[in-house]
């Protein structure tokens with residue numbers, strides 16, 4: 001069965017959030033997700049920062065990151081700046097300004113993010129099918145490059161391929177499940193040019209990562225899951241959603257006892273690196 005068919009079926013168990021993914025600014029997205037305690041980019045931040053520190057060969061060298069499913073630049077805001085998810089909820093959530101237009105908000109945000117202290121030396125390219133979200137993130141200065149693409153349905157344009165050859169690290173939070181091995185297939189020829197990029201994906205336990213890991217292995221990658229750790233993505237939207245997700249997990253042979261059964265959608269972390277005898281084991285690499 002292709003990943004896409006399986007993921008489409010699995011997605012039916014989850015509440016549909018599509019209406020907040022492609023607005024002219026992040027206020028509706030953050031209002032909706034604040035209600036559900038969406039937290040995964042905050043849990044991902046320290047792990048991505050460790051990988052970035054590891055990939056930075058010289059102090060102050062810029063690390064090039066490609067964020068899949070970048071949305072309004074959430075991971076970019078967290079990774080470049082000393083900001084947390086609660087800070088972003090305060091900035092864009094229920095307390096956000098309501099009397100400004102999306103354009104005014106983007107302009108204010110550009111000043112806001114520009115004036116924060118010492119941004120990390122990270123260049124962030126964001127890819128998302130949501131054109132308006134990507135445009136906002138670029139306008140606010142969070143993304144250094146925005147790619148409004150759906151690689152499930154379209155190839156990577158030639159000029160973009162060139163841009164992605166510099167990428168050191170591919171990140172994603174909350175995106176695998178919407179994207180399948182097809183999207184990875186389409187970026188792999190670019191991100192493996194020269195020094196192949198690493199990939200760090202936070203993936204709901206609902207979505208098997210096998211097909212993507214298999215594809216990556218064809219390009220010389222080894223994928224490891226960070227064992228013994230789960231990360232809260234968000235609360236279930238309703239009892240119905242929880243029941244459907246639990247049923248779906250059980251059908252896949254994944255035991256939700258003490259985990260999703262307690263009320264949250266949970267993700268795991270997969271790191272894919274070029275096979276090498278000198279690779280430090282994932283647990284040691286990510287140890288504090």
Ligand SMILES: C[S@@+](CC[C@H](N)C(=O)[O-])C[C@H]1O[C@@H](n2cnc3c(N)ncnc32)[C@H](O)[C@@H]1O
Pocket residue numbers: 021022040041068069070071072074075127128129130133149150151152172173174175178179
């Ligand atoms: C749950 S949101 C996660 C956004 C962000 N990474 C975060 O954690 O806040 C899922 C994102 O995947 C994007 N998405 C859905 N299908 C996609 C596709 N085929 N290609 C690229 N992005 C997609 C949506 O537009 C949305 O921005």
